[in-house]
Amino acid sequence: MSNKQLTKREENFSQWYLDVITAADLAEHGDVKGTMIIKPYGYAIWERLQRILDDKIKETGHQNAYFPMFIPKSFFSKEAAHVSGFAKECAVVTHYRLKTDEKGELVVDPEAKLQEELIVRPTSETIIHSAFSRWIKSWRDLPILINQWANIVRWEMRTRLFLRTSEFLWQEGHTAHATEAEAEAEARKMLEVYKWLAQDIMAMPVIDGQKSEAEKFAGALRTYAIEAMMQDGKSLQAGTSHNLGQGFAKAFEVKFVDENNTQQYAWMTSWGVSTRLIGGLIMTHSDNKGLVLPPQLAPIQVVIIPIIKDDNSAKKVLEAVTKLKEDLQTAAVRVHVDSRDFETMGNKMYEWEKKGVPLRIEIGPRDVENKQVMLACRDQDKKSPLPLSGAVTAITDLLLDMQKSLFIKAQKRLTENSYNIDNYSEFTKKVENGGFFYAHWCGNAKCEEEIKQETKATIRCMPFAQKEEKGVCMKCNKDSKKRVIFARAY
RNA sequence: CGGGGCGUAGCCCAGCGGCUAAGGCGCUUGGUUUGGGACCAAGAGAUCGUGAGUUCAAUUCUCACCGCCCCGACCA
Numbered sequence: 001m002s003n004k005q006l007t008k009r010e011e012n013f014s015q016w017y018l019d020v021i022t023a024a025d026l027a028e029h030g031d032v033k034g035t036m037i038i039k040p041y042g043y044a045i046w047e048r049l050q051r052i053l054d055d056k057i058k059e060t061g062h063q064n065a066y067f068p069m070f071i072p073k074s075f076f077s078k079e080a081a082h083v084s085g086f087a088k089e090c091a092v093v094t095h096y097r098l099k100t101d102e103k104g105e106l107v108v109d110p111e112a113k114l115q116e117e118l119i120v121r122p123t124s125e126t127i128i129h130s131a132f133s134r135w136i137k138s139w140r141d142l143p144i145l146i147n148q149w150a151n152i153v154r155w156e157m158r159t160r161l162f163l164r165t166s167e168f169l170w171q172e173g174h175t176a177h178a179t180e181a182e183a184e185a186e187a188r189k190m191l192e193v194y195k196w197l198a199q200d201i202m203a204m205p206v207i208d209g210q211k212s213e214a215e216k217f218a219g220a221l222r223t224y225a226i227e228a229m230m231q232d233g234k235s236l237q238a239g240t241s242h243n244l245g246q247g248f249a250k251a252f253e254v255k256f257v258d259e260n261n262t263q264q265y266a267w268m269t270s271w272g273v274s275t276r277l278i279g280g281l282i283m284t285h286s287d288n289k290g291l292v293l294p295p296q297l298a299p300i301q302v303v304i305i306p307i308i309k310d311d312n313s314a315k316k317v318l319e320a321v322t323k324l325k326e327d328l329q330t331a332a333v334r335v336h337v338d339s340r341d342f343e344t345m346g347n348k349m350y351e352w353e354k355k356g357v358p359l360r361i362e363i364g365p366r367d368v369e370n371k372q373v374m375l376a377c378r379d380q381d382k383k384s385p386l387p388l389s390g391a392v393t394a395i396t397d398l399l400l401d402m403q404k405s406l407f408i409k410a411q412k413r414l415t416e417n418s419y420n421i422d423n424y425s426e427f428t429k430k431v432e433n434g435g436f437f438y439a440h441w442c443g444n445a446k447c448e449e450e451i452k453q454e455t456k457a458t459i460r461c462m463p464f465a466q467k468e469e470k471g472v473c474m475k476c477n478k479d480s481k482k483r484v485i486f487a488r489a490y
Numbered sequence: 491c492g493g494g495g496c497g498u499a500g501c502c503c504a505g506c507g508g509c510u511a512a513g514g515c516g517c518u519u520g521g522u523u524u525g526g527g528a529c530c531a532a533g534a535g536a537u538c539g540u541g542a543g544u545u546c547a548a549u550u551c552u553c554a555c556c557g558c559c560c561c562g563a564c565c566a
Contacts, residue, residue: 156565341524344528347528349526350526351527
């Protein structure tokens with residue numbers, strides 16, 4: 001990263017740290033504009049998240065499957081709202097062959113034009129539903145609960161590392177049900193899973209709720225989402241779950257014969273989270289020193305750095321290091337020993353700090369002598385001695401504590417930056433500084449749009465937990481029953 | 491697609507109508523170091539974005555093209 005950016009980062013930390021400090025070590029931009037290369041360490045974080053979520057998705061009765069990345073254009077155009085929602089950001093395959101021209105240059109062979117263009121999936125509803133229509137004949141075939149891990153492409157005009165890349169990795173669930181109630185329950189259940197993932201695993205507090213009509217998924221009946229607050233007060237949509245109603249079923253002829261021998265359209269859902277979560281993770285916990293990882297997600301939970309002074313003490317130090325490493329591994333702690341002798345102490349420490357390893361342990365001759373290790377927690381500044389006896393228990397406890405305290409810290413920030421607001425002109429000023437604004441809204445899309453135009457703030461969600469109360473829309477003064485969250489978002 | 495900026499080594503960049511294109515980071519080798527970003531020495535690494543023009547001479551000036559970044563529009 002350039003020096004200019006570093007300087008600017010210091011001026012305005014929240015704007016820059018995603019790009020500058022940690023993301024650079026986790027990922028770099030790809031060769032195609034807006035795509036990203038995720039480096040092994042960054043991928044290890046995604047991989048843990050993926051494994052944890054995948055287990056949970058299977059536990060809740062879903063099966064993994066895989067569908068093609070190319071979607072015939074005709075599939076895409078069957079659901080009207082869906083088309084208009086995604087049409088502007090699709091990568092399109094038009095040819096299937098290259099050739100060398102007279103000048104010896106590699107060109108697209110005009111002879112090899114596809115009869116029907118293929119869309120690189122921006123999401124897989126259409127292709128999966130077309131399969132569903134063949135798979136589903138009877139009420140006995142339902143529910144069908146499918147999940148897929150895949151890459152997708154959305155040709156965004158403006159990209160941002162981790163948060164909005166042209167190509168990204170995600171998980172997308174697609175289900176079909178016999179009844180509306182069942183589909184609704186499924187959509188809500190999976191949002192709960194995402195909430196659990198965000199809060200219990202990533203230590204990232206979220207607000208769950210329903211999206212407004214303007215913000216909902218193209219083609220959905222209702223969209224539910226979890227919204228997280230980043231350190232700069234901006235909102236990040238961290239996961240969505242859609243009750244698709246019967247719209248897609250009608251477009252793709254997903255029909256079944258019910259117990260009364262009548263043809264019915266299925267009720268569908270879809271839900272997904274993406275590598276955007278890694279961006280959310282970075283922007284929730286990171287500090288000026290780099291990434292801070294919650295222990296549950298950290299590929300390396302404990303790093304041990306042996307301090308070798310001379311050949312005499314080296315043996316004893318390495319013995320102590322190996323012993324502790326093995327004991328920790330027995331206790332299922334993910335531990336790494338940094339035994340590189342060509343790096344200086346300082347470099348090693350900065351590196352692991354930057355990578356967000358929760359606990360760092362140093363063992364040198366002095367520590368062996370005193371039957372202790374030096375321990376530093378990533379979320380605290382100090383370094384303190386820890387007796388070797390009982391060290392493993394102390395460490396596992398510390399990891400649990402850190403998981404909790406990271407969540408509490410983030411939740412405190414979320415609470416402190418959430419406001420009830422009734423005065424629109426006050427809102428327009430305060431929203432500049434970020435935060436969640438609980439405000440009354442009449443439910444009219446026109447007010448919503450005007451507010452967006454005037455303040456760049458959108459309705460993030462209508463929180464499930466929000467109690468009814470009488471009020472008037474902060475924009476137009478018409479009656480409102482509930483407050484919704486307005487915020488600026490990524 | 492509008493407005494602005496920038497393309498010189500893996501990265502950050504200096505430079506100038508002319509001589510062997512400078513420096514820092516990183517890398518390699520050897521040595522000394524090692525409890526918070528080490529030091530010394532020697533080295534490798536550059537079609538100066540591409541093409542054309544002006545000129546005795548272009549990395550430098552002009553034009554075109556390509557690419558990237560930022561701000562909008564778009565999207566989330």
